[in-house]
Amino acid sequence: MTRVDPDSAFGRALDERRESLNGRVAIARRLTPRLEPAAVLEFIANTLGPIGEAVAVLDPQRTGEIVDRLLDVALPMLGRDLLGPGARTPLLNWGWERLLPAWPALVLEDPVRLARAISNALYNLGSQSETRPLEWLERMEAMGGAARHVSELLELGQLLAWRCGMAQYRRSALQIAARLPPERVGLALDLGLADAAARDAALARLAADPWDDPTVSASAPRALKLVAETGGFRGLGGPFVSPPTVELADGGFVVSDRAGCYTLSADRYGAAFLRTTPPATAPQTAAPAGLVASIARSLLGRKPIFSAPELGLSLSDEGVVSWGRQSLTVEALVGASSAAFDGRTLAITHPMSHQVFLVALAPAGAT
């Protein structure tokens, strides 16, 4: 445990507020018996200390007040092993240790809101599969210093959350991006955006097509690609206990296995499965039925798994996706169990796989 220098600004603030801090901790311990005094002390020294010192450089008079308020936010999380030495995952600790000391002006502006937002964001990123919380942390660390206000920083965080795999937030993140300075949006999305017009054009492309790549010319040819394989077996970190099936409901994908239903949101930055209720018109297809149907098709005669003649789109039993003049053969899709199309993306499942395969037209040279 780092020792607090009693002569430092933070050390003096702790001393002045000893009664207040002890009282807060005493109450918190009474209501959350698992809260260990040693853990609180370690947190104060190792985590609050650097934040306090950073704040003291800008406004030493308010150091004590800031410490008070941050401790108020931290204590309940310390008692629930979300923060501190007993934390189940290090994510929230990293957020407090790496981000808050780097933004003392923002901490001074609104310590409670900032600390809560960072904690909740890391918690949510860490709780959702297929996201990249560490990438979010690193990007925030790199970019957050340019924010002039907490609100700006939090909006950046929302944009980056989408960028780091929270695909369900695509629509609202794009709306936020439209308000942010072009250079910031460019850094967040790894796009070179010279001005607002470039930003708006890029965002418009992303809004229109989840698989578009604004770094590639809009007139570049598009190729039929397997743009993502997502999902997976629950035992290996995925959401599904059994091979799922997919359907379209209310304009979005709903993927169902034996245990439940999930909405699927996917784009070039990631894919998100989130629990939902079964759609009203859901045929309750489970993987075994899907397998039986697949075998039956092969015995009784092949029909396409999916067909939208008005679009020239189909998926055959042999794993061939045809879209207009293009076709794509994916061996893993031979004998697919179900497919659904949302206007941009064809989502396909297989009775022998826990994955959901996504096929779309994407810029030919895009990564």
Add this chain to the structure above:
Amino acid sequence: MSSVGKVSQVPTNPRKEEQRHEFDVADLYRGPAGDVGAVAEGAQRDLAEKLRQAYFWIVNSAIISPFYDIEYEEGPSSTFKMGDAGVAVRLPSGQSYSSFCLLPLLNLVVRRRCLLVGGPGRGKTASAILMGILAGYSLRDLKRAIQHGQPQMTIADLLGNPLPGDLVNAKSMDEVRISWRKWLAMRVKIIDEYNRIPTRTQSALLTVMADNYAEMLDQIYECPEAAWYLTANDDAGGGTYQVIEALRDRIDVVVKALHFNTRFIGELLDRIEQGVQPEKFVPAEIIFTDAEIDALYKEIMAVRLPPEIRRRMEFFCSQFEFFEPAARQLEYMTKDTVKLSGVDYQQVASQETGKDRVKDIGGQTRNGVSVRALMTALVFVKAMARFRGNREVELEDVRQLLPFVLHDKLVPNLNSPFFEQHGNPALRVDRVSWLRALFDLSNEEYQRLDLDKNDPVAALQAQFAAGLDGLSEAETRARLVKIERLLSEMSSGKKFYGHMYDDVLHLKYLHQRYTNYARWLTWRG
């Protein structure tokens, strides 16, 4: 459960929300660390949610008041009968509240006058101080600003003193400056034991409470709108000095400090042993700025009072003023006429005949509901609705809040045979339950008369409200006939109850308006 420093993280009034496929990135910042509020610059924080968080912090961490006497139901609930008298123990199925914690908080945001009553040492002053802290004042400033009622309190003690130098040197009263007391400028004002203030000083206090200004030696100090908290050991207006009626009448809501539940002595012990004083640890995020209170007040005023709820309030309030033996002239047949005459109420009441004195709700009171009380009731029921997160008042909001607003306003007629009925004697003492029972009886009568569907007076009122422009003489006369016919129906063989009184007066009013209009049409030619 929450720590003193912790604001409730669970939804404070969880409502079932529809499953949605449209995701909002604002959800990124919702989680175990607590509410972050709106992200975008200029976006408004949910102030009703902040108010609820403040309430739950108070009940969980500050004031030990494990009572739920403001009961809401959301579906079936259980009731148990205890003891020989069958005391009803209700377990409400909806989120319910402690009046001692909730009403001072509502008073804070509507900036009215709250009287906290109860025996000594029950937390009345502590509760008032907490409200001041929630309004952003420091504990030190609040304690110094409390006005402590005591028999030697002078007007100068209360309001301030003229500057001695000015008194000596001034050539006229205009030149005398007053060193006004600091508490006058505060947006939370606490008067401790107001019934120990001498009568003369009470008058000076009345000016400040009623009109928001202080006056001394022809100098005026305009006070800002404030939430007032007065404490007293009894609510009967007694004490060292009788509280002047005008001052008592300015009280908007009366809250009883409930007893201490001994099952919580352990918590008291913890506080003593650890030296914990919750008023020193109020979380910053539940402290309201003046601007937030102003904004929340606007939200409260924007809460809709549905017409059918308003009609029930009107019907309830209409029961009480009418007093047939008080006069010969219709307009003077009120309990207020009796009071002003100085004649004994019981003596006049004994002349009343014919009505079912148990059924007649109006017979249970010695006065009616004043305009001031009505306005206060409207404000508080809207505040209650907003506190619960609603944009519209529900009937239960009215039912729960009215007793606290009318607590000192409607005086019971303790000789009414209603109080002799089985189970009712306790209502002589339990004013809140009595008022709630009154409201329930009124609603039953409202239902029985089917006034939601069958209200000819309302129909005529609406017709008149559409205006007289373009109304022909024939139509005017037809309406006059309609009014007379309705009065004839109302008068045929029925008892003249309180709720009919305002209707009859209204019909007379409409008749007079149409009559004048018809005369004008005739004169105009």
